[in-house]
Amino acid sequence: xxxxWLARWEGRLRPVLMKGPRAWVIRQYSHGRASFLxxxxxxxxxxxDVPREAARTLWGIHFRSPLMxxxxxxxxAEGYQMVxxxxxxxxxxxxxxxxxxxxxxREKIRHPFAPYPRSGSASNWLGLxxxxxxxxxxxxxxxxxxxxxxxxxxxxxxxxxxxxxxxxGLVEGLRAYEDAGVDFLEINESCPNAGHAHDIGEGLARxxxxxxxxxxxxxxxxxxVIVKFSNDTASExxxxxxxxxxxxxxxxxxxxxxxxxxxxxLDAIAPSEQAxxxxxxxxxxxxxxxxxxxxxxxxxxSTCMNYLKEKPSEREFHVIRTxxxxxxxxxxxxxxxxxxxxxxxxxxxxxxxxxxxxLYARLYERLYTK
Ligand SMILES: Cc1cc2nc3c(=O)[nH]c(=O)nc-3n(C[C@H](O)[C@H](O)[C@H](O)COP(=O)(O)O)c2cc1C
Numbered sequence: 001x002x003x004x005w006l007a008r009w010e011g012r013l014r015p016v017l018m019k020g021p022r023a024w025v026i027r028q029y030s031h032g033r034a035s036f037l038x039x040x041x042x043x044x045x046x047x048x049d050v051p052r053e054a055a056r057t058l059w060g061i062h063f064r065s066p067l068m069x070x071x072x073x074x075x076x077a078e079g080y081q082m083v084x085x086x087x088x089x090x091x092x093x094x095x096x097x098x099x100x101x102x103x104x105x106r107e108k109i110r111h112p113f114a115p116y117p118r119s120g121s122a123s124n125w126l127g128l129x130x131x132x133x134x135x136x137x138x139x140x141x142x143x144x145x146x147x148x149x150x151x152x153x154x155x156x157x158x159x160x161x162x163x164x165x166x167x168x169g170l171v172e173g174l175r176a177y178e179d180a181g182v183d184f185l186e187i188n189e190s191c192p193n194a195g196h197a198h199d200i201g202e203g204l205a206r207x208x209x210x211x212x213x214x215x216x217x218x219x220x221x222x223x224x225v226i227v228k229f230s231n232d233t234a235s236e237x238x239x240x241x242x243x244x245x246x247x248x249x250x251x252x253x254x255x256x257x258x259x260x261x262x263x264x265x266l267d268a269i270a271p272s273e274q275a276x277x278x279x280x281x282x283x284x285x286x287x288x289x290x291x292x293x294x295x296x297x298x299x300x301x302s303t304c305m306n307y308l309k310e311k312p313s314e315r316e317f318h319v320i321r322t323x324x325x326x327x328x329x330x331x332x333x334x335x336x337x338x339x340x341x342x343x344x345x346x347x348x349x350x351x352x353x354x355x356x357x358x359l360y361a362r363l364y365e366r367l368y369t370k
Contacts, residue, residue: 002043003036003040003042003043003356004043004352004356004357006036006039007036007349007353007356008356010032010036010353011117011353011354014117018117018272018273022279023107023109025276026109026112026113026276026280027109029113029114029115030109030110030111030112030113030114031110037078037079040079040082041079043082043357045081045082045085045086045357046085047084047087048085048087048360048361049087049361050064050065050089050148051369053368054066054089054364054368055148056340058224058316059184059222059224059316061184062147062148062150063089063148063150064087064089064148064149065087065360066089066331066334066335067088067325067331067341067343067344067360067363068083068088068089068090068091068092068152068341068342068344069083069345070092070345070348071092071093071186071343072095072124072154072345073345073348074091074092074094075093075095075096075128075131076093076135076136076139077093077094077136077140077143080093080140080146080149081144081146082357084146084149086358086359086360086361087360087364088360089341090149090150090151090152090183091149091150091151091152092151092152092153092154092186093136093140093151093152093153093154094130094136094153094155094156094186094188095128095154095155095156096132096133096136096153097130097132097133097155097156097158097159098132098133098158098161098169098172099132099158099161099169100130100132100135101127101128101130101132101158102127102129103126103127103129104125104126104127104284106283106284107283111125111126111127111129112280112283113126114276114280116270116276116277118270118272118273119268119270119273119290119291119292120326120346121265121268121269121288121289121292121346122288122290122346123280123281123284123286123287123288123289124286125280125284125287133155133172133173133176133177134172134173137153137173137176137179137180138176138180140180140181140182141179141180141181150183150184151183151184152182152183152184152186152226153177153182153184153186154185154186154187154188154228155173155174155177155185155186155187156170156188156189158170163207167207167211171210171211171214174211174215174225175215178219178221178223182223183223184224184225184226185224185225185226186225186227186254187211187225187226187228188228188257189207189227189228189229190228190229190230190233204241204244205244208227208248208250209248211248212248212249216248216249224251224252225250225251225252226250226251226252226253226254226318226320227245227250227252227253227254228255228256228320228322229241229254229255229256229257230255230257230258230259230260231255231256231257231258231259231293231296231300231322231323232261233255233256235299235300235303238303238304241253242304242311246313246315246317249315251315251316251317251318252317252318252319252340253304253317253320254319254320254321254322255297255304255321255322255323256297256300257287258286258287258288258289259287259288259289259292260285260286260287260288261288262277262281262288265288268291268292289323289345289346290324290345290346290350291324291326291347292324293323293324294324294325294326294330295324296323296324297321297322297324298321298330298333298337300321301319301320301321301334301339302337304319305319305337305339318340318341320339320340320342320343321334321339321341321342322342322343322345324347325342325347326347326351327347327351327366328363330342330347331363331367332367
């Protein structure tokens, strides 16, 4: 069965499925998420046309639209040809780490995930399963690129290594992706699911300074490096974060990753989904994604834009918005704030269950047809 049909059927059965025992629901969806992705990748997708007015050139790279997948969807560089055919404005693989990782398992549930469809939200505690920088970089090196759908790689320091080893491993990964021909890089400074905290004070300054010395200053071609922070980042800390990124020679910021402010988001979860939400947060923790992050991601990204307007930089630097991007209105709101790019994850799958592989085409029709 094609993934599109499966998604539609799942949408119809969902009200019944979601009434099952909570651990059972999480087990079904955790397993179902992975097998659904595999099925999606087997679908034959006819390439769609992307309206020209959607295109933009950032860092000298042609993005044919301002919307692409967020990190974590194609951890091992799956699906490039699929999203390129769907009409995505770019593609992001990873997050990868120096050593391969199995990811998290608890209560006999591998890579725990729960959707809250009525709330346009989800929780996940995957724990960065991936095959490692080098294996994934080798795979991406053989990709045939599609014009206007540049390839990005998301990387993170390996949570199981001490800081020095982790940074060395990260630099090795950055170089491998540079050699593999990717178009841009994203450093994940914000994963809530791998058992280590990323402080945004002295630790951040130290880690980023290391990357400047060992990678940024030694890049062999124009290869933008973006840093992704959490949607839980306090907006007051953005000026100092931006100053740091600009002074060290980074090329952009992404706000951001999932949230661990479980209580804050409870009101945004539909009453019928709150029991599952609370159970997931208590049992696994993990990160909250989707609609509850919509306002925050827009506010953080526009705060960055305002700061950059006040303090224009000599280097080309862009802001990416991630969190609760679900459709036309969100992309429009980002455009109004001149936010360069949007990434989506939870909203992508919601749109897929409605529009299938035409999800980008439908969005562009509504966004660009006058
Ligand atoms: C199942 C799942 C896995 C994710 N894995 C990663 C990851 O590996 N790296 C990362 O930077 N973000 C990861 N994220 C976070 C997303 O990239 C994104 O920042 C977050 O979900 C907010 O966007 P959304 O509201 O559109 O889902 C993951 C999110 C989900 C739902």
